[in-house]
Amino acid sequence: MNLYSANKHQLARLIATRGTEYKFIRFKENEFGEPTTEVDVEVTIGGFFHEVTTQVATNVSDGTITRTEPSPRIACMVEDARRIKLNDEVRVDGIV
DSSP states (O other), rough: OOOHHHHHHHHHHHHHHEEEEEEEEEEEEETEEEEEEEEEEEEEEEHHHHHOOOOOOOEEETTTEEEEEEEEEEEEOOHHHOOOOOOOOEEBTTTT
């Protein structure tokens, strides 16, 4: 068993035991590229919510201020992630 398959199995086990179902919805677009209210694609995947801290630097007149901010993420299997796209709306337990 190589490292990739071991990590894949570990993530699958984590999602199965402590994960949540997330529903991603993609809306159809009109002729101007704006989203409409009609649902185009609806994908349900299992995932695990976690946060990663990122550093944000702000330049001020006498130096730089660095602070950390949490960045929310959903860990899921690669096969599931291929079915979703950027700007899809995510719903958890029917809540947007």
